Amino acid sequence: MEGMLSASDRQSMVSSFLEIAVGQTAETAMQFLQATSWKLDEALQLFYVGNEGGVVAPASESPAVENVDSWVDQNSGELKESGTSNVGTIAGEEVRPPLPVVxxxxxxxxxxxxxxxxxxxxxxxxxxxxxxxxxxxxxxxxxxxxxxxxxxxxxxxxxxxxxxYRPPFHLMFQGPFEKAKAAASVEGKWLLVNLQSTKEFSSHMLNRDTWGNEAVSQTVSTNFIFWQVYDDTSEGRKVCTYYKLDLIPVVLVIDPITGQKMRSWCGMVQPESLLEDLVQFMDGGPRDYHATLSHKRPRGSSVMPQQKIKVSTDETDEDKEMLRAIAISMENAERL
Known part of the structure; x- marks a missing residue:
């Protein structure tokens, strides 16, 4: 495309480049236009991408736009000479060869x-x-x-x-599984675990639709300790092995006191369904759950001692009656 453009066309493109890239020199404009085969839009895009990364620094000296003519004429002379020599001369002065297209x-x-x-x-x-x-x-x-x-x-x-698809960092507990479990136990909350896989898009859907839901976010932050991990990490493999998990992603409700798995969901879980299933865990924490279990045990075991005591009393009364009957019969025998 360079050979098809006239000097005036190149001058116009350099001027357009400098109008958009304010503060740059004509030399900079020529470099980016040559690198993109004199395609103005691509040259500008390349300039801004490179300038954002620090590739091109703003020019300390900005020559006037009127000097573009000399740059265009100089470059035209270089292009004509480049077929036979890498270095050409204009007006007896040695000039550098044209920049290669890179x-x-x-x-x-x-x-x-x-x-x-x-x-x-x-x-x-x-x-x-x-x-x-x-x-x-x-x-x-x-x-x-x-x-x-x-x-x-x-x-x-x-x-x-x-x-x-950003993970819910504002909800996540930062630390290993054991520390998350200990924190949940101290705060008296259930531990909500989300095991994800980088190979399953449903994991990203959970981040976008479920954990990103405002109602779910408020419920989890208030009533649970939330811990998210990937199955290809050391902590993730440990959890997979301990709870024998085969399907990923999975959401678990863990009792932080005993480590028991109380509830699980596999795959994508809709926010409405998850909220409905979590209601039972919001009525009371793990401490309340264990306190209820401890109150139930004495009631079932208190009946047996009473029965034993009653049986032993009945047996004592029968023995007394037996001894009394034997004594009466012996008195009657002596009288005869």
Whole structure:
């Protein structure tokens, strides 16, 4: 496309670039336009993506736009000379060769800079930024936080999509399973466990529809200690083994005192159904539950001692009657 553009066309595109990218030099505009084969929209997009990651710094000196003519004429001369030599001369002065088209490299570098701002390591592929990898990002709470300092409109739809499936960090207990169980026992609340899988989309649906429901969120935060874990972590495998869980995702109500599984739901659970099933656990905590059990045991065992006592009294009366009858019969025998 470079060969098809005239000098005036290039000058117009450079001017348009500088009108949008305020404060940049004509040299910067030429670099980005050449890198994108003189496609203005792609050059601007590349500029803003790279500038957001710190690739392009604002120019300290901004030449006037009128100097664009000299840049365009100089570049045209370089393009004509590039077929036979990498370095050309104009008016006896040596000039640098034209920049090669490195569009893929520039995009990858810029995206890797953007990845670091989202909490991802630079060595990960840039495709994670264009299409969010929820399997990996869900393991890192920081990756769900939106960069408030970013003004790029390109990131807005991506951040909105990520926020839909954000784990309920405001509800979650931070720590291992045993500490969550101990905290629930101290506070006298049931332990609500959500075991998730990064391979099951229903796990993300639970975050979006169930834990994101306002009524469910208020109910859980008030009456339960909520603990969420992934099945491929050490804590998740421990819980799967102990409770013999095969289907993921699963929601459990755990007695924090004994560790007993009181209730379970497998797969996607609608918020209305979950609220209805949790009502029975909101009437009383685990302490009330165990207190009720302890009161029931003496009633059932108190009947047996009374029966034993009654039986032993009856046997004593019968013995006395027997001895009295024997004594009377012996007196009658002596008289005869």
């Amino acid at each position: 569009r893929e490299t520039l995009y990858d570098d810029a995206l890797l800079y953007g990845a670091s701002s989202l909490g991802l390591p630079p060595q990960q592929s840039g495709s994670l930024i264009a299409f969010r990898n929820f399997d990996e990002e869900m393991k890192r709470p920081g990756v769900w936080e939106t960069d408030e300092g970013s003004s790029s409109t390109v990131d807005a739809p991506r951040d909105n999509l990520a926020s839909l």
